[in-house]
Amino acid sequence: MGRFVAQRLLMLVPVLLGVSLVAFCIIQLSPGDPAQVMAGMEASEADIEMIREKFGLNEPLPVQYWAFLKGLFSGNLVSLRYEAPVMEIVLPHLKNTLILASMSIVLAVLLGVATGVCSAVMRKTWVDYLATVLALFGVSMPVFWWGLLLMLLFSVKLAWLPSGGMGTFAHLILPSVALGTSSAGIIARMTRSSMLDVLKQDYITTATAKGLVRSVVVGRHALRNALIPTVTVIGLQFGQLLAGAVLTETVFSWPGVGRLLVTSILSRDFPMVQATLVIVAALFVFVNLAVDMLYAVLDPRIRYHGR
Amino acid sequence: MAGKPSSLRLIFGRIRRNPIAFLGLLIILGYVGMALFAPVLAPHDPIRQDLDKSFAPISAEHPLGCDEFGRDILSRILFGARISLTIQVFSVGIALFVGVFLGAISGFFGGWIDEGIMRIMDILLAFPGILLALAIVAMLGPDLHNLIIAIGIYSIPQFARITRGSVLTVKQNEYVTAARAIGETKPSVILRYVLPNAISPIIIQTTLRMATVLLTAAGLGFLGLGVQPPQPEWGTMLSTARMYLRSAPMVAFFPGVSIMIVVLGFNFFGDGLQDALNPKLKD
Numbered sequence: 268m269g270r271f272v273a274q275r276l277l278m279l280v281p282v283l284l285g286v287s288l289v290a291f292c293i294i295q296l297s298p299g300d301p302a303q304v305m306a307g308m309e310a311s312e313a314d315i316e317m318i319r320e321k322f323g324l325n326e327p328l329p330v331q332y333w334a335f336l337k338g339l340f341s342g343n344l345v346s347l348r349y350e351a352p353v354m355e356i357v358l359p360h361l362k363n364t365l366i367l368a369s370m371s372i373v374l375a376v377l378l379g380v381a382t383g384v385c386s387a388v389m390r391k392t393w394v395d396y397l398a399t400v401l402a403l404f405g406v407s408m409p410v411f412w413w414g415l416l417l418m419l420l421f422s423v424k425l426a427w428l429p430s431g432g433m434g435t436f437a438h439l440i441l442p443s444v445a446l447g448t449s450s451a452g453i454i455a456r457m458t459r460s461s462m463l464d465v466l467k468q469d470y471i472t473t474a475t476a477k478g479l480v481r482s483v484v485v486g487r488h489a490l491r492n493a494l495i496p497t498v499t500v501i502g503l504q505f506g507q508l509l510a511g512a513v514l515t516e517t518v519f520s521w522p523g524v525g526r527l528l529v530t531s532i533l534s535r536d537f538p539m540v541q542a543t544l545v546i547v548a549a550l551f552v553f554v555n556l557a558v559d560m561l562y563a564v565l566d567p568r569i570r571y572h573g574r
Numbered sequence: 575m576a577g578k579p580s581s582l583r584l585i586f587g588r589i590r591r592n593p594i595a596f597l598g599l600l601i602i603l604g605y606v607g608m609a610l611f612a613p614v615l616a617p618h619d620p621i622r623q624d625l626d627k628s629f630a631p632i633s634a635e636h637p638l639g640c641d642e643f644g645r646d647i648l649s650r651i652l653f654g655a656r657i658s659l660t661i662q663v664f665s666v667g668i669a670l671f672v673g674v675f676l677g678a679i680s681g682f683f684g685g686w687i688d689e690g691i692m693r694i695m696d697i698l699l700a701f702p703g704i705l706l707a708l709a710i711v712a713m714l715g716p717d718l719h720n721l722i723i724a725i726g727i728y729s730i731p732q733f734a735r736i737t738r739g740s741v742l743t744v745k746q747n748e749y750v751t752a753a754r755a756i757g758e759t760k761p762s763v764i765l766r767y768v769l770p771n772a773i774s775p776i777i778i779q780t781t782l783r784m785a786t787v788l789l790t791a792a793g794l795g796f797l798g799l800g801v802q803p804p805q806p807e808w809g810t811m812l813s814t815a816r817m818y819l820r821s822a823p824m825v826a827f828f829p830g831v832s833i834m835i836v837v838l839g840f841n842f843f844g845d846g847l848q849d850a851l852n853p854k855l856k857d
Contacts, residue, residue: 285697293713361748403845407837409789411796412830414813419823508705514793518816527704529797532712548700 268494271563275556286548290541291335295328297569304346305537319356322538339542339560346539348531353542357524361546364523367515368508370439371447380494387466387493388485397457405452413524414445431520442519446511450504457500462493463475495565502558506551588850595846599624601839608652609659618646621655629822641811641820641825643804650806651832657807658836659792661722662784668726670780673733674769680734681741682764692738695731704728704790708799716799717745725787736779740772747771774851781844785837792833808833 294301302319303310310318319325323334337346342352349356386398421429421441427436465471466489474484513525520526524543531539589595609616617635627644630636640649680691698706710724744750745768753767754760794800795809796816803810808829815826 281693282700283698285694286700288698289709293709297713297715341631403838403841404834407785407791407834407841409812409833409837411809411831412826412833415812415816415819415826415830419819419826423820423823454725462642480636497651506702508707510701513704513708514796517797528708529799533798534707540709540712544701544705547702547705551702 268563275559279552279556282552283549285543286552287339288332290544290548291332293544294537295331305535307535321424335541337426338538339545340380344538344542346531346536348534348536348539353538357438357527357537357546360522360524360527361550363521364509364512364516364525366521367439367442367446367512367521368505370443371508372501372505373447373451374449375447375454375504376550378423378447379454380458380497382451382455383497384462384485384490384493385457386459387462388481390463395459398459402452402455405448405455408448410445411451411514411518413448414442414515417441417445418518431518433522438521442515442521445518446508449511450508453504454500456498458493458497461496462489465489465493468492495562498565499558499562501559502554505554505558509547509551585850589843589846592849594696594842595850598839598844598846600840601835602843604660605655605836605839609655609854611704612652612656616649616652618649620645620649621804629818629825632824638828639824641815642822645804645806647825647828650810650811651828654806654808654811654829654832655836657718657801657805658788658791658833661718661725661801662695662724662787663815665725665787666729666780666783667734668722669729669783670776672726673730674737674776676730677734677737677739678741678764678769678772678805681738682745682760688738691734695734698728698731701728704793707790707794707799716794718801718805721791721794721800724755725790728790729783729787732783733776733779736775737772740775741768744768744772778844778848778851781840781847783808784845785840788837788840790831 277367294305297304300315302315302322302324305322306315306318323331326334335344340355342354344353346353346356373469382398382402386395389395418430418441423427428441429435430441432438466485471484471489475481475490479488509525512521512523513529515521516526517529524547528540528543528547531537531543575730589599612626617637622645624640624644627636627640628642630640630644632639636646636648638651641647664835676691680688701709707724707728710727711720714720741764747810749762750767753763758766791800791807792809792812795807795811797815798810801807801810803814811829812833814825815822816828819826
């Protein structure tokens with residue numbers, strides 16, 4: 268297991284370097300003079316020259332890239348809008364996004380696994396059809412529109428829940444429901460199909476033949492194995508939630524990293540855009556690694572066959 | 575293998591017997607029809623403003639009412655289908671072309687070519703969901719062309735991976751070895767023997783990707799980083815309608831429903847196609 272982990276960690280190095288290179292290129296590949304792009308269209312020649320000096324844009328590209336990497340972690344990379352080191356701004360926002368994403372994934376897993384299991388156990392009944400259609404609706408609903416509908420009903424019409432911002436637990440409910448719905452749909456479909464596969468296995472027939480009640484067969488014998496592929500999907504969904512947070516946070520004015528990214532793009536705060544992208548991508552990569560490891564723990568065959 | 579008329583008929587037969595997939599197909603056809611015939615179907619100019627009719631309710635003249643500038647919502651939805659379909663066709667086209675090319679040479683040649691291409695794909699895949707498209711739009715600036723490029727690039731890794739996987743399986747077949755043995759060149763082996771037999775998963779991916787791409791384009795529009803107003807892109811329409819959610823919720827309702835129905839259509843159809851093209855489920 269130790270070797271497996273070390274191998275996977277080593278493979279992350281080029282990916283993370285590549286990610287930082289992509290983020291670095293965002294300014295370099297913009298059409299026109301990067302300093303002009305950062306300073307904005309109305310900037311004077313002196314402003315542009317100042318930006319060029321400040322960000323070392325006169326240096327050769329490899330030097331600039333190295334300075335960017337160092338700046339990310341040393342605090343030398345400063346946001347244009349906040350005039351503070353980017354990490355000081357990104358990390359608290361990241362915490363808020365993680366709160367939202369975690370709550371969403373909990374909702375999605377509870378709802379998705381329950382629906383998937385019911386669907387599989389009651390295959391080809393109206394429960395199964397209803398669950399399939401609901402899951403497809405969940406997946407197809409644009410998260411920002413679904414968020415607006417929830418807001419319209421629960422905040423505007425019924426006035427039960429706040430329509431935006433962050434503070435109490437009540438603030439968390441609507442955004443996490445909006446964000447978690449599509450993941451719930453995907454998890455439900457995955458659970459259904461893996462549960463159906465498992466229910467066909469001989470050992471389930473044996474368990475039933477032994478005279479165990481259906482709920483024990485399903486709950487204890489089938490679900491454990493059926494959840495292995497579901498775990499991977501849950502991990503991948505967590506990454507998707509980080510991305511989906513961009514839209515949900517905008518709808519509900521949630522002060523997370525997604526909203527920070529969008530406002531930074533709109534206000535041309537390029538150092539902030541770069542830092543946010545690197546941090547979110549790095550987090551996503553590490554979550555995927557964690558999922559792979561969890562998968563290896565749950566299914567020992569993976570460890571021995573490797574990849 | 576999907577290509578011969580007989581197998582096409584077989585696949586269509588299976589889709590017709592699957593009510594959900596068939597519904598998906600009908601939705602897609604309706605949507606394409608809307609996009610193609612928008613100028614004929616739309617009762618009004620989608621961009622011309624008439625402030626006297628600001629937030630006009632649903633009526634015979636304006637079947638879906640009017641938005642804040644008095645523009646006919648139905649006409650905007652119809653022309654919006656055009657924009658969405660354009661984005662879908664071109665961005666998925668770019669991704670399909672580049673992704674299948676990269677995936678095919680990666681899977682066929684293996685070795686360092688495979689390693690190199692797949693590591694680059696890993697880097698692109700490290701940006702979850704909409705993020706890569708967002709980054710590219712941030713770089714190029716928001717407009718229709720850049721949106722198509724951004725969404726195209728963001729979809730390349732999916733096609734590359736699927737094609738590679740499929741090619742890896744197909745190239746084990748004896749007819750591929752035979753084709754190489756009789757002296758066919760490598761490009762010819764890939765184009766004539768490998769790809770046609772590796773096509774099923776690519777077709778399924780194309781359909782499902784159409785759904786994702788529409789959601790991404792609308793999402794970027796909603797964030798103000800997609801097609802810019804006054805163009806009637808559905809996500810952009812939702813973004814402005816959001817400001818009037820309390821006073822005129824219907825203005826936000828229709829663009830959202832349109833996105834959802836079309837995405838459902840592609841997902842229904844893609845799902846059915848998956849079953850129809852799956853040899854294990856042959857009847």
